[in-house]
């Protein structure tokens with residue numbers, strides 16, 4: 655989509671699988687199964703939708719897929735499937751690694767930060783050599799001080815040799831005109847969402863605050879969330895605004911309808927939008 659000097663696109667790092675029950679928290683399986691068919695291990699297939707925001711000066715990526723720094727065990731757990739990876743998909747869409755100026759990381763989980771770094775002759779280096787990587791300071795703390803509940807959600811190779819590229823934020827920040835990072839908390843303490851305001855339109859990328867369109871209802875909070883009541887309250891508040899102001903919403907893990915608008919705030923009905 656092109657709008658007032660900006661171009662928005664979705665790129666992909668393929669699909670992976672997670673436990674359907676964990677993805678839907680307190681939502682009963684007969685309800686979530688209307689949206690997601692589960693396999694014999696109760697896993698559901700999720701997308702890795704990376705948003706690209708380009709204008710004359712900037713090439714920004716929002717989150718970075720699941721990457722390739724996996725051992726066999728993790729590959730089996732996540733059942734990653736792709737015909738091309740994020741770097742290859744970006745290239746097909748006209749974005750070389752060197753072109754990227756900004757990387758916005760919603761939070762540190764391994765399915766959002768995979769291509770922060772890349773192997774080069776056995777070493778690990780930043781994938782996007784000319785980019786600054788923006789995350790909340792709380793996210794870095796959560797990465798560096800995990801506990802038994804949070805540790806499995808991180809892959810430390812995604813952050814290796816990245817320190818000098820990081821721009822650490824404490825709260826909301828407009829990074830360049832129209833593009834704002836908004837600290838949300840909820841899913842993790844340092845979780846942030848990304849909004850683009852251009853030509854009287856608002857586009858919002860929710861990260862894991864609303865991972866798929868099936869999570870649109872405020873109470874549909876993942877079991878992974880560390881602060882579920884914060885997720886609940888913030889979703890309610892933001893979706894009210896999204897409805898009133900007709901925002902375009904992006905869902906990072908939605909394999910079918912990653913872009914949508916709210917059509918009813920009582921039932922939280924959505925209509926799919928094509929980019």
Ligand SMILES: [Zn+2]
Nearest residue numbers: 761763841862
């Ligand atoms: Zn997450």
